[in-house]
Amino acid sequence: MELTAFRHQVGGHFGILSCNGHVAKPSNLREMAFYKVMNSELKYFSPAFCKEVDVRASVNPATGQIVVETLEKLECHKKKSSSKHERSSTGFRQTADGRVTVDTEKQWNRWAAECQCKVVERMLKEPEPTPFLLLENVVAHYTRPCVLDLKIGTRQHGDDASESKRHRQLMKCRHSTSATLGVRVVGMQLYEAETKSYTYVEKQEGRRIDAAGFRGYVKRFIKCCGRSRAARIRQKLSKLRSLLAEFEGYRFFSASILIAFDAEAADSSNDDAVKVCIIDFAHSTFSGCLLGLDSILDVMEPNVTKDPVPPVSSSYDIKKVNA
Numbered sequence: 494m495e496l497t498a499f500r501h502q503v504g505g506h507f508g509i510l511s512c513n514g515h516v517a518k519p520s521n522l523r524e525m526a527f528y529k530v531m532n533s534e535l536k537y538f539s540p541a542f543c544k545e546v547d548v549r550a551s552v553n554p555a556t557g558q559i560v561v562e563t564l565e566k567l568e569c570h571k572k573k574s575s576s577k578h579e580r581s582s583t584g585f586r587q588t589a590d591g592r593v594t595v596d597t598e599k600q601w602n603r604w605a606a607e608c609q610c611k612v613v614e615r616m617l618k619e620p621e622p623t624p625f626l627l628l629e630n631v632v633a634h635y636t637r638p639c640v641l642d643l644k645i646g647t648r649q650h651g652d653d654a655s656e657s658k659r660h661r662q663l664m665k666c667r668h669s670t671s672a673t674l675g676v677r678v679v680g681m682q683l684y685e686a687e688t689k690s691y692t693y694v695e696k697q698e699g700r701r702i703d704a705a706g707f708r709g710y711v712k713r714f715i716k717c718c719g720r721s722r723a724a725r726i727r728q729k730l731s732k733l734r735s736l737l738a739e740f741e742g743y744r745f746f747s748a749s750i751l752i753a754f755d756a757e758a759a760d761s762s763n764d765d766a767v768k769v770c771i772i773d774f775a776h777s778t779f780s781g782c783l784l785g786l787d788s789i790l791d792v793m794e795p796n797v798t799k800d801p802v803p804p805v806s807s808s809y810d811i812k813k814v815n816a
Contacts, residue, residue: 494512494513494562494563494565494566494567495512495560495561495562495582495584496510496511496512496517496548496561496562496563496625497510497511497512497561497582497583497584497585498510498511498582498583498584498585498595498596498597498601498606498609499511499516499605499609499630500583500601500602500605501632501638501640501682502602502605502608502609502680503602503605503640503641503642503679503680503681503682503693503695504642504644504679504680504696504749504751505518505608505642505679505773506608507519507608507611507612508605508608508609508610508611508612508613509605509608509609510561510609510612510625511582511630512563512567512627513567513568513570514568514569514570514629514630514633515543515567515570515627515628515629515630516540516627516628516629516630517546517548517625517626517627517628518625518626518628519612519623519624519625519626520545520623520624520625520626521626521775523774523775524626524773524774524775525542525545525626527774528542528626528774529542534736535736535740535771538729538733538736538769538770538771539770539771539772540628540629540630540631540770540772541569541570541628541629542626542627542628542629543567543569543570543627543628543629544565544567544626544627545624545625545626545627546563546565546567546624546625546627547563547564547565547622547623547624547625548561548562548563548616548622548623548624548625549561549562549563549616549622549623550613550616550617551617552587552617556586557586557587557588557589558584558585558586558587558596559584559585559586559587559593559596559613559617560584561584561585561613561616563625565627567627570629570630570633583595583596583597583599583601584596585609585610585613587617592610592614593610593611593613593614593617594606594610595609595610602682602691602693602695604680604693604695604696631751631753631768631770632753632755632768635753635754635755635757635758636755636756636757636758637684637755637756637757638682638684638753638754638755638756639682639683639684639714639717639718639753639754639755639756640680640681640682640751640752640753641678641680641681641682641711641714641751641752641753642678642679642680642681642749642750642751643676643677643678643679643711643749643750643751643752643785643789644671644676644677644678644679644699644747644748644749644785645675645676645745645748645749645750645785645786645789646671646675646676646745646746646747646748646785647671647672647675647784647785669699669700669701669702670702670703670704670707670788671785673704674704674707674784674785674788675784675785675786675787675788676707676750676784676785676786676788676789677699677700677702677707678694678696678698678699678702678707678710678711679696679699679749680693680694680695680696680699681693681694681710681714683713683714683717683756684756684757686756694710707788707792708792711789711792711793712792712793714752715793717756718754718760718767719760720760721760721761721762721766722754722760722761722762722766722767723793723795724762725762725763725764725766725767726752726754726767726769726793727790727793727794729767729769730750730769730786730789730790730793731790733750733769733771733786734786734787734790737786745771745774747773747775748771748772748773748774749771749772749773750769750770750771750772750785750786750789751768751769751770751771751772752767752768752769752770753767753768754766754767754768
């Protein structure tokens, strides 16, 4: 199976690739183990873990085209989409000076492309295959996915973090809404029907904004999704919050809440009209995440005094014609 660039990545430290209805992320033993022992209640709120696979990358020296592939074949979450845009896949190419780029003429989420190209660059340098986790792509059947990635918790480092990483993560929390709200924006992608383009907010902006800015971005996302879907999102978040409160032994350092809907679909209260997932279990543990969920729910409550909605920073506002 071939792995390609994943257009709808909005968060995470490492590049995520797309593969036949799945997303593929560099393997982490703790995360894989966590998926394997996860109980059924939590699985409802998580992308399905399918398998760990070995992935290789090779480049055609004549054309510069890069092939990223695994010998495994999985169709458990085979992509089903009626959208011509979403059926198309985008690969990678190596330039004359050795850089890896996303092989497309379309404008792209620059931050996501950079993360994914770094992963491919590392694979090209490795003689051995690289292990990846294959997970369900929860937005595979959406035509125009709108995605909000919110990192929950007042602490982001795991118990196994080095002293330098521990210090870096503490600073990120201290100087962002993670310290006060227990949550911060990692990334956001919204499809604007009027301009037929996506706009993005990336993690650096999420670290800079204060509580009012956080509320503004979340309210903007909720306004775009419509009243029925917004109510369904709040319902799912409340259910997830209640579930986590019962899990005394679980910990989720550096986990995120992923919220998604399809901008091209009609507003609906159907269960599959929105996705609310908890993701990223590489440092699984459990402190401060309830505060983060409470903050998200508080912002999403209707009829709350409105904060001004911040404009998307021009450095992250990427307009795409015929996206």
